[in-house]
Amino acid sequence: MNEEWLIYRGVGEPHDGIEALPDPPPWRDFDGGPVGEPGGPADTADGNVTRRLGAHRQAAELHRPEPEELEAINAALYLRRPLLVTGYPGTGKSTLAHAVAHELKLGRVLRWPVVSRTVLQEGLYRYDAIARLQDVQIAASGGPPWGPPAGPPGPAPGAGPGRAAPPVPGIGKYIRLGPLGTALLPTERPRVLLIDELDKSDIDLPNDLLNVLEEGEFALPELERVADTEPEVQVLTDDGAKVTVRGGRVRCRAFPFIILTSNGERDFPAALLRRCIQLKLGQPGEKRLATMVRAHLGEEAARLGADLIREFLSRSQSELVAADQLLNAIYLTHHAAPPTREDLADLLIQRLDRPR
Known part of the structure; x- marks a missing residue:
């Protein structure tokens, strides 16, 4: 694959490649302003880099994606479109957002976890x-x-x-922007927003998102009603910072890099799908599992846990299991002596599709 066009390269080391991102296509060009500060503390401020990507990530190169992953991520960056990532639990869907934010130096990932009661205004x-x-x-x-x-x-x-x-x-004082609202503030560099497990939402949320994702803006009616007397109002962001909202509306300049994740438990409306770049992640292979273990637990744990990795891969052919179960098993069995080791592994790697 020709990598010259790639902004996100999956190398794991921070760089200024985002500066080379060309102007958006005319239909995705937003003019919100005035432009504020990039906003959001660095990922290292809250430990997300180590927690999400691993303490030994430099040696492991865990997040070197497959070519199709790189193409989808960069297509979303170029086209200013959300990236809809589908896959079984534990395939690294959410981690992609943190990997992109870390490598392109885009600050803290804004996270909006979705449940069945979630409505658009909360975001x-x-x-x-x-x-x-x-x-x-x-x-x-x-x-x-x-x-x-x-x-x-x-x-x-x-x-x-x-x-x-x-x-x-x-x-x-009584208004605080949510993760989506904060991501749409006008900045020169895009924020990274993770809308996690969209398939857990009720039937309305995917449709409710359409206009916001297309127009890159939203109104705060409470502020629009007082715009004549208070044209500029300071509110809190999801980061805890204060920003000024003018005229009761927020409109982006750099469209955020949005990852929507789904476990594949439902179908989404065609209107949402056509607004997204779609990426489906399969179960990780032996090499990727080994580098994941190496990134989080170190070289010795990956070597000693090779048999558990092979057992996990064998079971994944007929059972639904998640990679974080493998991490738990290798971490705990690393401290346990045989024969307890095998018993603990069986206890921790339970199939997730077991009939009830």
């Missing part, structure tokens, strides 16, 4: 209307309900001549 932003109402009531009463110690009857606190009621904080 965009949260507005705590109850807390705001409580603060308004406290301010109207002249202070917090616990107030000063009881004393002789007199005017209510804050109600006397020359005394103003405590101010009510601005509406921005």
